[in-house]
Amino acid sequence: MNGAGLRRFGLGLLPWIGAILLWYAVRWSGFVNVSLIPAPHQVAAKSFELLTKEGLLIDIFVSTRRVFLGVALGILAAVPVGFLLGWYRPARTFADPMINFFRALPPIALIPLVIVYFGVDELAKLVILFYASFFSGVIVMYEGVSQITPLYIRVAQTLGANQAEIFRKVIIPLTVPHILTALRVALGVAWATLVASELIAAQRGLGAMIQNASTYFLLDVIYVGIICIGLIALIMDLILRKITARLLVWQDRAIV
């Protein structure tokens, strides 16, 4: 790592150290009952215990897999649908109110119905995560695609491009940035929905772990679960951002 990289890393680390200090400060200030706030080192010890004895890694794996599958399927469906809606104005006028209606429904509100129709196993969680990623992704896709200017298509036409070439060489490159944004937004929403989906009587998973801990008032376990969810979301976003920067070197961004 070079000097500038080290500096950026240090700058990124600083707020975390600050947050931990603040955490200790709140605990020791005496304003809050100490038994309600486990100390950072206790949470760290607990996470080590969970990792080695309770299979925290399995929970992480199960949750990550659910989010991955839900987002993958949701985006796979959102890309063509969002594309069609963005590209064909009549389709948008036709489908816009409906999409906004479903997007506005919080997935949590659908859980009772999902239990009725899909039961309480893996499929039910997948349905909820699919729902969340599809509707958040579809909006991003069609807003982005509808803003593609016809200029580039016209240019390609005057150079002799046929329909297939326009699609392959102009529309796809212009759509990729929106697919990546949709993916990022969907990942965020899916993580947020994860706990809700794992409330459906999940045996394992970070949401289930938090849920179980809350019945026994195991605050330190809840903290570990929350921190894991945040960390994994952060890592996924970082990876996606790296991929985006690689794929979209051509984009006019101040900071990549």
Added chain:
Amino acid sequence: MNKRAQFDKVSLAFDTPKGRLNVVEDVTYDINDGDFIAVIGPSGCGKTTMMSMLAGFQKPTTGKVLFDGRPVAGPGPERGVIFQEYGVFPWLTVKQNIAFGLTLNANHVTTAERDAICDHYLGLMGLSDFANSYPKHLSGGMRQRLAIARAYAVKPQFLLMDEPFGALDAQTRSNMQNLLLKVLETEGKTVMLITHSVEEAIYLASRIVVVTARPARIKKIIDVPFAYPRDESIQERPEFAELRSHIRQLVMDEYRAQQAQMRPVSFSE
């Protein structure tokens, strides 16, 4: 002489939220093989719209636009267009932009030929050092030159150019004008050029179409009496100065008419 393009009593109106907007009205003229037509008129009068009918992006409301005797059905590679907004592809490097047309089925060439054509135009347009850069690293003038190179690369016989040198500094502009004259000399194209520079119109064109304030009608068609090949010395000739002041007068009248049109609109808003 062979008629390449014909405007035959062409009118075009747009339906806008504020009502019908007549943009081109009863325009008739021919563009013959080897002609260099410059269209000049106040901005917003309908020049781009007139050109886009020949490019194939807009259909006349009444009248006919013909190319090689047939009504224009859509855009095609035999009519190269250089757009006012350049339209360089941001996701392709400079070289890939120039090569774009050559990778299409319509103008298939071998890889070696493609490389040779790209290198030729990279050099001609002074873009060799930026061959592998993305357009985001180019200045406005360089983007415009890139758009020109990309259009020239597929060698259309007919070039439609919408204020192609408008954003260039004076020196580059005159270099590009001379380059265009040289390309035409060797490749013998037919050109329709939209410009707002009277000097540019006289220096480059064989015929100048002066159009009125919106809706664009033909105010006057003027033959330019200078033979090709031309060089900058013609700009010193007294005939050049005479023609310039004559055309300036025509354009200024229309510019004032345009201003008068705009005024009530801005009051009512």
